Amino acid sequence: MSSSRRTERTSTAPGVGRRTVLAGLGALTLLGGVVGAKPGKSNGSKNAGAVGGGGGTTTTTAIAQNTLKQRLTKVYQFRQQTAHDDIMPPQPPAQVNNGDHELGSWAVYGKGLLHDTPSGSGSGIMWFPDRDAQTTMIEQTTGGEEYAFSLGGVRGQVNPASATSYGLEGADWFDVTIPPAPSMTGDETAAELVELYWQSLLRDVPFAVYDDESLADGDVKDLLETAAAELDSLSGYRGPTGLVGDRSRLFRGTLPGSTVGPHVSQFLLQPVPRTRGLLQDQKYRLAPEIDYMQSVSDWLAVQQGDLPTIPSLQGRPRGYIHDGRGLSTAVHFDAIYELPHAAALVLLGENLSGPLHENLRAALNPGEEGFVDFGVGDVLEMVASVSRPALHAAWVQKWHVHRRPRPEYVGGVVNALKQGVVSTADYPLHEDVLNSVALLVARNESPHDTYLLSQAFPEGSPTHPAYPAGHSTFAAACVTVLKAYFDEDATFGSGHLPAPVYSPDGSTLEPYTAEPLTVGGELNKLTDNIAIGRNWAGIHYRTDATGGYELGENIAIASLLDRARSYSDDYPDFPGFTFTKFDGETVVTITADGVTTEPKN
Numbered sequence: 001m002s003s004s005r006r007t008e009r010t011s012t013a014p015g016v017g018r019r020t021v022l023a024g025l026g027a028l029t030l031l032g033g034v035v036g037a038k039p040g041k042s043n044g045s046k047n048a049g050a051v052g053g054g055g056g057t058t059t060t061t062a063i064a065q066n067t068l069k070q071r072l073t074k075v076y077q078f079r080q081q082t083a084h085d086d087i088m089p090p091q092p093p094a095q096v097n098n099g100d101h102e103l104g105s106w107a108v109y110g111k112g113l114l115h116d117t118p119s120g121s122g123s124g125i126m127w128f129p130d131r132d133a134q135t136t137m138i139e140q141t142t143g144g145e146e147y148a149f150s151l152g153g154v155r156g157q158v159n160p161a162s163a164t165s166y167g168l169e170g171a172d173w174f175d176v177t178i179p180p181a182p183s184m185t186g187d188e189t190a191a192e193l194v195e196l197y198w199q200s201l202l203r204d205v206p207f208a209v210y211d212d213e214s215l216a217d218g219d220v221k222d223l224l225e226t227a228a229a230e231l232d233s234l235s236g237y238r239g240p241t242g243l244v245g246d247r248s249r250l251f252r253g254t255l256p257g258s259t260v261g262p263h264v265s266q267f268l269l270q271p272v273p274r275t276r277g278l279l280q281d282q283k284y285r286l287a288p289e290i291d292y293m294q295s296v297s298d299w300l301a302v303q304q305g306d307l308p309t310i311p312s313l314q315g316r317p318r319g320y321i322h323d324g325r326g327l328s329t330a331v332h333f334d335a336i337y338e339l340p341h342a343a344a345l346v347l348l349g350e351n352l353s354g355p356l357h358e359n360l361r362a363a364l365n366p367g368e369e370g371f372v373d374f375g376v377g378d379v380l381e382m383v384a385s386v387s388r389p390a391l392h393a394a395w396v397q398k399w400h401v402h403r404r405p406r407p408e409y410v411g412g413v414v415n416a417l418k419q420g421v422v423s424t425a426d427y428p429l430h431e432d433v434l435n436s437v438a439l440l441v442a443r444n445e446s447p448h449d450t451y452l453l454s455q456a457f458p459e460g461s462p463t464h465p466a467y468p469a470g471h472s473t474f475a476a477a478c479v480t481v482l483k484a485y486f487d488e489d490a491t492f493g494s495g496h497l498p499a500p501v502y503s504p505d506g507s508t509l510e511p512y513t514a515e516p517l518t519v520g521g522e523l524n525k526l527t528d529n530i531a532i533g534r535n536w537a538g539i540h541y542r543t544d545a546t547g548g549y550e551l552g553e554n555i556a557i558a559s560l561l562d563r564a565r566s567y568s569d570d571y572p573d574f575p576g577f578t579f580t581k582f583d584g585e586t587v588v589t590i591t592a593d594g595v596t597t598e599p600k601n
Contacts, residue, residue: 082565086558087172095401098180105131106413106427107184109403109465112157112305113137114150125296126416127303141399153305158464163395170386171558173393174400178547181404181467187236190430192541193414193453194234196407197438198227199251199536200454201445203324204289207263208504211248215504223441224250230437236430239542251324251536253528253545256584257521262502262512264321265525267343268330269509270498273350282342283320285313286506287329291454294446299412308458319506326506327533328456331471337387340478343526344383347486347519349496352376355487355519363567363574373567374574379485382563383478390477390555394470394548404467408460408538411453414439418451453538461539469540472531472548473555476582479527480556483579484590488520520580527582549582557588557595565592 100107105116110129118127133150140147141160149157167173182188202223209215210224228243228250240249240259252258262269271279292308293299302308313329321327330339348354352375360374371377398404410429416422417434424434433439443451464470492500497519500512531545560577567574576591580600589596 078565082169082562086170086562087175092175093177095174095177095397096180097402098183100184101403103184103428104426105129105134107405108134109405109409110134110137111303111406111409111461112149112151112153112155112463114152115300115304118300122296125300126412126421127300138403151305152303153301153307155305155307155459155463158462159395160399160464162392163399165392167389167392169559169562170389171393171555173389173396173555176393176551176554176558177401178397178468178551181402181541181547182236182543184405184410185428185430187234187430187432188238188543189236189410189541190432190434190436191231191234191236191238192543193407193410193433194436194438195231195237195239195251195542196453196535196538197436197442198223198231199324200291200456200538201438201441202227202251203291203328203456203536206323206505207248208322208502210250210263211246226437226441234432236432238546251532253525253532255524255528255549255582256580257518257524258528260515260521260525261500261517264327264502265529266492266498266500266517266522267346267526268321268339268529269501269503270346272342272345273348274345276350279350283318284326284329285316286319287313287325287456288316289325291456292458293408293455293460294450294452295448296412296415296450296452299408299415299450299452302460303409303412305463310458320503320509322503322506324536325456327529328537331530331533332457332537336391336474337384337478339526339530340383340387340475340482341380343479343523344379344482347482347497348376348379351496353496355490355495355497357485357487357578359575359578360485363571365570365573373571379481382481382485382559386477386481386556386559387474389559390474390552391470393551393555394468394473395464397468397547397551398465398470402467403465404541404544406461406466406539407541408453408455411451411538414453415451418443455539456537457539466540467544468547468551469531469534469544470548471534472527472540472545473552475527475530476549476552477556477559478552479523480553480579480582481560482523483520484556484560484577486519488518488523488580490519491516492519492522524582553582557590560590561595564590567592 106128108129110133113133114130115127116130118125130150137149137157140149141163147161163173182192205220205224206215209220213221216224224247228247231237231239232241232243238254240252240254243249248263249259252263269282271281274280288311293302319326321330356370356374360370363374364370369375413427413429414433417424417427417429418439439451442454443449446452490497492498500517501509502512503509527549528545531540531548534540535542535545564576576589578587578589580587585600586597587600
């Protein structure tokens with residue numbers, strides 16, 4: 001890679017703004033002298049009695065002043081050119097939503113805001129977000145006005161101001177976009193709600209039971225069969241198809257590899273090497289089989305912004321993820337990039353010698369080993385750092401563009417419609433959800449005779465809009481990085497990778513011996529597990545996940561482009577990052593010169 005790639009491009013001078021001025025001032029400071037030099041003294045002189053030198057010893061300049069200045073000049077030019085390439089596109093993408101705000105306050109996010117006086121009584125009571133409170137929220141989050149939300153309870157809104165923060169690498173988060181979320185009135189949202197009701201009814205059924213009739217009792221088998229048949233019949237359903245013939249596909253993601261092998265990714269089951277000699281099992285404290293927000297009073301309190309007590313899991317038995325509740329527990333209070341970071345450690349292995357992509361090995365010079373670049377330091381830092389711009393991009397879409405209401409809230413609308421408190425003339429949800437078998441079963445199972453969507457978390461969703469899911473966005477970004485750094489085609493049970501396993505009931509890990517599981521497929525499955533784990537809790541729709549995949553992947557591509565540009569010219573043989581996109585059909589190659597795509601063979 002020659003330096004001319006970065007410093008001899010023809011560029012258009014950017015407009016003079018705050019960041020341009022600050023960048024210029026910073027450059028002048030650096031180029032005026034070496035950082036740390038004191039007035040009247042040269043860092044190039046010999047200095048008797050230097051720290052660590054002992055009395056009477058001298059130190060000698062290791063790098064000449066002129067060389068340092070040349071380096072800093074080159075760094076400034078590189079950063080300026082990279083910033084120009086990152087944030088000066090020909091035309092920013094259009095940011096478009098589904099127009100549901102025209103339907104009324106019920107079709108726009110409003111959790112935690114002040115709500116209007118309730119309609120109806122008893123199990124059919126319904127409160128709607130106050131329209132003025134919503135309007136104020138939108139004006140404050142998009143118009144630069146001082147934040148002063150009209151809150152209905154103790155919970156604040158989650159960090160809307162972060163959407164307008166700045167980033168110093170990759171694409172600006174306003175320069176990426178995703179398609180509008182499905183309308184509240186359409187058949188796709190209806191199908192997503194039906195799926196969520198079935199997930200709420202089946203979240204404690206082990207995945208191993210889905211396609212093994214010998215393990216299922218009669219009632220569970222009937223529920224699985226009915227769920228598969230209903231989802232297969234819905235015109236708006238975008239999940240895996242052929243569920244009646246293969247119930248193991250129920251509630252899985254659609255990324256390549258997600259329907260192959262066990263429901264749970266190897267990266268959520270395999271022991272994690274934390275350091276040499278320390279393998280950490282991935283057993284979780286198992287949450288009790290308790291569903292929340294099934295009474296109208298509890299539902300109303302949470303929508304108004306009350307924060308129920310969240311039970312501690314201390315003292316609970318530990319087990320492997322083997323059902324929907326287990327997946328939801330794993331992503332309840334996870335530390336952002338924690339799960340993709342653990343996946344990186346599984347891939348690197350106990351000796352940090354995992355199956356790095358051949359392009360990374362090719363970049364190194366003869367006799368050189370990767371570490372800071374093209375090695376463990378590189379990949380682990382990149383997995384962590386890409387999560388922040390991914391979340392910022394998600395927050396732009398959530399707060400500035402879509403403002404999609406959470407499923408738990410729409411479950412309240414469903415309940416009010418089914419109880420006859422309001423009518424479809426004013427709240428036109430699609431008949432596919434209102435006439436679904438899932439609702440009948442949910443009402444039958446409810447201890448309070450409601451049609452509310454039960455939640456795995458006492459507090460329900462966080463207080464920020466649904467679309468896209470933050471978890472799906474950062475998971476997609478982190479996994480895209482992992483696919484760029486590791487060999488996607490490597491299989492578990494080959495090389496240093498552990499043999500594949502699954503957990504039938506959470507107590508043990510059993511060998512998995514069917515079709516091979518690839519690194520790429522299991523990384524995609526990890527993305528789906530993280531995202532759909534939130535759906536199992538009842539707090540996201542399926543398209544919240546898929547929208548986040550697209551957004552996170554694009555953020556990661558922009559960050560990988562900056563990483564490729566930043567490598568030293570002393571790696572002349574680096575052929576770039578190469579990986580397969582989430583569509584399974586496109587291979588991306590990223591070099592310092594840009595991003596190219598081609599169909600996968």
